Amino acid sequence: MFTSFGAGMFIRRAVVVVSLLMLAACGGGSTSDGLEVESPLADAPQQPTPEPTPEPTPEPTPEPTGVLGDTNGNGISDAFESTDNDRDGDLISDLYDSDLVQGDDSNRNGVTDIFEGGYDPNQDGFNDLFLPAEQRSNVPLPLALGPVEGEVVFIANYESGAENSGNSGIEAFSPPAEDAISVSSSIVREGNYSINHRVRFSDDYISAGRQRAESNTLGLPEALYNEGDKRRYQFSIFLETPWPIDTQDSLEIIWQWKRFGGGPDMFVLIRGTNIELRALVGDRGIRKTIVNNYRVGEWIDLQIDVDFSAGDSGLVKTYYKYASDSGYIAGEEYAGPNMENDMVDHNQTKWGVYMPAFSYSLYPDMVRSVYHDAIRVTKRQ
Secondary structure, eight states, X not given: OOOHHHHHHHHHHHHHHHHHHHHHHTTEEEOTTSOEEEOTTTTSOOOOOOOOOOOOOOOOOOOOOSOTTOSSSSSSOGGGBOSSSOTTSSSBOTTTBTTTSOSOOTTOXXXXXXXXXXXXXXXXXBOGGGSOGGGSXXXXXXXXXXXXXXXXXXXEOOTTSSTTTTOTTXXXXXXXXXXXXXXXXXXXXXXXXXXXXXXXXXXXGEETTEEEEEEEOTTOGXXXXXXXXXXXXXXXXXXOSSOOOOOTTOOEEEEEEEETTSOEEEEEEEETTEEEEXXXXXXXXXXXXXXXXXXXXXXXXXXXXEEOOSSTTOEEEEEEEETTOSSOEEEEEEESOOSSOOOTTOXXXXXXXXXXXXXXXXXXXXXXXXXXXXXXXXXXX
């Protein structure tokens, strides 16, 4: 049994123990007897104060490169860069990549030259002649044709949206393939429409025994030419990329002066790296260069002045310019017979693409796609 003295002592000791425990929990202190009591956490390691997060350093502004339309300083106009349409991963759109599009890359920046500069009124480094039609509606393109200098024989500008350019005398003579001949609003030289002819090395592109898709003037008597007539032929062509530079024996004929029931008097063709004029009169095969080292994917305006004759008074002068040029450049000319015979009203004019020797091509699987626009034939004095 506890005495009152023993009970009191017990209570005092209990109070002291509780006080010590409370002081320890509060981080230490002193007892009522003046004794210092240290917290059990006194020797625990202290957490360092976190360093303030530094502000991000802004990216330096690229140095100007002198290249129009280049805002990121990599030396390439922004209009040519793409991550979506870029199969080889070089950040240049496949539409303009010199690894994929035929043509020179003189500054070695990976972009085919024809798409840079040229006709660029907004100075973004991109040749606006290659803009889609909907983006080109307010761009004043240089004209393909100047003022009319003689009586007009016929015009085919396709602004009617029809394959015969709204002229019942013009016929679009197509092989079975559905895409062989069509009116285009995406690649045009002037106005809103052009005509596209295309062939492949397959049976559904065969017409009259060969791969061809052509328009003709069979129903247009005014287009006939005869001995002594003087004519000016103006037309624009666009060779759609990819376009192969083929062998000298694989020919793409794009314009013909053709005899009924026989061969052509003359024709314009793509041969290797050149655009040429050929005259096939008797045993004389005349070849003259109109454009040397032609550029693909760009409109080329051709002008051919002809003095028709089955004799030695015949004369042909050729001229060309690219759409971005201000004036024509003279090609080679030819003096001599340019008609097989002098039979009256026995001919027609044709345009499109005709490959009489497709089997000689190094690229038989590639489509040959040619656009024609701004066709005008006039009489000369």
